[in-house]
Amino acid sequence: MARSSTAADGSPRRILDAAIEVFAERSFDGASTRDIAARAGVTQPLLNYHFSSKDELWHAAVDAIFEQLDDALRIRTAGLRGVDPLTTAKLLVREFVHFSARHPQLHRIITGEGKTDGERMRWMTDRHTKPLYEATRDIFTPLADAGQVVDLPFASIYYILTGAGPHMFVLGPEFHRVTGLDPTADDVIERHADAIIGLLFTA
Amino acid sequence: MARSSTAADGSPRRILDAAIEVFAERSFDGASTRDIAARAGVTQPLLNYHFSSKDELWHAAVDAIFEQLDDALRIRTAGLRGVDPLTTAKLLVREFVHFSARHPQLHRIITGEGKTDGERMRWMTDRHTKPLYEATRDIFTPLADAGQVVDLPFASIYYILTGAGPHMFVLGPEFHRVTGLDPTADDVIERHADAIIGLLFTA
DNA sequence: GTCTATAATTAGATAGAC
DNA sequence: GTCTATCTAATTATAGAC
Numbered sequence: 313m314a315r316s317s318t319a320a321d322g323s324p325r326r327i328l329d330a331a332i333e334v335f336a337e338r339s340f341d342g343a344s345t346r347d348i349a350a351r352a353g354v355t356q357p358l359l360n361y362h363f364s365s366k367d368e369l370w371h372a373a374v375d376a377i378f379e380q381l382d383d384a385l386r387i388r389t390a391g392l393r394g395v396d397p398l399t400t401a402k403l404l405v406r407e408f409v410h411f412s413a414r415h416p417q418l419h420r421i422i423t424g425e426g427k428t429d430g431e432r433m434r435w436m437t438d439r440h441t442k443p444l445y446e447a448t449r450d451i452f453t454p455l456a457d458a459g460q461v462v463d464l465p466f467a468s469i470y471y472i473l474t475g476a477g478p479h480m481f482v483l484g485p486e487f488h489r490v491t492g493l494d495p496t497a498d499d500v501i502e503r504h505a506d507a508i509i510g511l512l513f514t515a
Numbered sequence: 516m517a518r519s520s521t522a523a524d525g526s527p528r529r530i531l532d533a534a535i536e537v538f539a540e541r542s543f544d545g546a547s548t549r550d551i552a553a554r555a556g557v558t559q560p561l562l563n564y565h566f567s568s569k570d571e572l573w574h575a576a577v578d579a580i581f582e583q584l585d586d587a588l589r590i591r592t593a594g595l596r597g598v599d600p601l602t603t604a605k606l607l608v609r610e611f612v613h614f615s616a617r618h619p620q621l622h623r624i625i626t627g628e629g630k631t632d633g634e635r636m637r638w639m640t641d642r643h644t645k646p647l648y649e650a651t652r653d654i655f656t657p658l659a660d661a662g663q664v665v666d667l668p669f670a671s672i673y674y675i676l677t678g679a680g681p682h683m684f685v686l687g688p689e690f691h692r693v694t695g696l697d698p699t700a701d702d703v704i705e706r707h708a709d710a711i712i713g714l715l716f717t718a
Numbered sequence: 719g720t721c722t723a724t725a726a727t728t729a730g731a732t733a734g735a736c
Numbered sequence: 737g738t739c740t741a742t743c744t745a746a747t748t749a750t751a752g753a754c
Contacts, residue, residue: 323737337631341545345730358738360731416630423626426689427619428540437692445693467694468710471683479678480670486629489640490648491670507671511714526719548748561720563749721754728747736739 324362326352331373336417339424340370340432370432377418378440384411398460401451402509405473409505412478413495419478445470460515469512477508527565529555534576539620542627543573543635573635580621581643587614601663604654605712608676612708615681616698622681648673663718672715680711 330351334343345366349356363369388407392400412419422441425433448470455461461469480487484495493500533554537546548569552559566572591610595603615622625644628636651673658664664672683690687698696703 339542339545339627342542343544344728346728355739357731357733357740361737364731366730420626420630422689423623423685424542426686427623429688433688434692437689441689442693462714464710464713465706467683467690467696468707470694471686471690472679472710472714475682476675476679479682480674482626483629483674485632485636486625486640486644487670487674489637490645491673493670503668504671507667507675510667511665511675547746549746558721560722560749560751564719567749569748719754721752723751723753725750726748729745730743731745732743733741734739735741736737 323352323354323358327354327359327362327369328373328376331369332377332417332421335370335373336420336424345369371435374421374436374440377415377421378444380415381408381411381418381444397451398455398458398513398515401455401461402513404451405477405509405512406505408473409477409508410501413481413501413504416478416481416484419474419482423482448473455513458515460513462512462514473508473512476511477504480504526555526557526561530557530562530565530572531576531579534572535580535620535624538573538576539623539627548572574638577624577639577643580618580624581647583618584611584614584621584647600654601658601661601716601718604658604664605716607654608680608712608715609708611676612680612711613704616684616704616707619681619684619687622677622685625677626685651676658716661718663716665715665717676711676715679714680707683707 327348330348331343333351334348337343338347343366345359346356348369349359359366359369363372385404385407388403389400392403395403422436425436426441427433449466452461452466452469456463456466464472481495487493487495495501530551533551534546536554537551540546541550546569548562549559551572552562562569562572566575588607588610591606592603595606598606625639628639629644630636652669655664655669655672659666659669667675684698690696690698698704
């Protein structure tokens with residue numbers, strides 16, 4: 313079991329949590345190590361002590377946020393042995409929407425890096441995004457064969473799910489200003505999960 | 516009629532086009548005015564001559580890219596007087612997906628700024644995003660009343676459309692690496708537009 | 719209108735005390 | 737393990753020649 317952390321641990325953990333926040337908000341170039349250090353309550357050179365460079369800190373932060381997603385999805389499926397694949401898939405999609413609402417940092421980082429073909433994008437894609445894509449495909453393919461999922465190529469389904477699911481939370485401040493709704497409110501999150509599930513599943 | 520530009524004009528226009536590119540790729544903080552100047556083929560102080568600061572250049576770039584969207588949508592609806600509202604709405608959604616594919620910069624900038632509650636986010640939302648939201652709502656509301664649109668609150672529909680529609684193009688490099696598909700290929704774009712329309716409209 | 723040169727600030731990283 | 741002090745490089749913006 314891995315630390316999901318809400319802070320409280322030692323300096324490395326607090327630095328990592330602050331790094332996730334700042335990298336998500338400002339992207340890699342815009343994030344300053346001084347800002348990260350300030351939010352972690354430590355001085356800036358301490359980041360170089362625990363993580364040897366800004367680049368390595370970024371990699372560690374991305375590992376940590378993806379690990380939090382993996383944990384959330386794994387916990388959701390644990391002890392679901394007898395449940396049918398369709399119900400399991402819907403529960404996973406619901407958990408994914410909930411996670412995106414509670415941790416908009418993940419998709420903020422993904423959209424910050426996935427748009428340019430650089431070293432960081434390739435590392436993140438090979439290590440995290442592609443395995444997630446393939447695991448999701450393995451769950452959806454039998455359902456699609458059984459006609460229980462909307463009839464679209466899986467690539468479309470995946471990018472519709474990961475686009476539509478987190479978007480209102482990624483743009484939380486904008487969403488609130490435009491609609492007057494609170495993207496952190498339980499009923500808004502639940503209704504959005506219902507909407508995504510209703511769109512993607514046909515059974 | 517406004518310049519849609521593919522470059523070729525004077526320095527201010529070339530600087531603006533380069534600024535859209537770089538702000539989209541690296542977000543505001545990560546974009547350097549030297550990089551923008553280099554891509555525009557001018558020296559860095561010239562940006563301050565034409566646009567007085569990096570901040571003003573950003574505002575001008577955002578106005579320009581939203582103007583390009585407005586132009587594309589306006590041209591699409593021009594001379595569509597006799598066409599019924601449902602067909603018009605579908606054509607607009609299709610045009611929106613096409614625009615997002617050809618100009619992923621727009622939603623790269625939106626996701627870069629809409630995630631933090633700052634001065635730029637508020638300006639962009641009040642001036643561009645909210646009016647677009649309201650115009651879209653005016654088109655969808657009568658269709659929803661007639662049962663021709665999926666039965667969801669409009670806020671959900673809008674953030675599903677603007678999340679799912681552009682996402683594979685915003686993450687173009689990642690999408691290509693994960694799926695092997697080319698997000699600039701005409702058939703990929705067309706099929707994605709079909710998918711979005713199929714999901715949102717019930718008639 | 720566009721350039722070169724440069725000022726003022728801030729970035730990431732290192733040295734060394736404790 | 738954490739700090740203060742500081743180095744070097746890169747940032748935005750300005751001054752002034754042409």
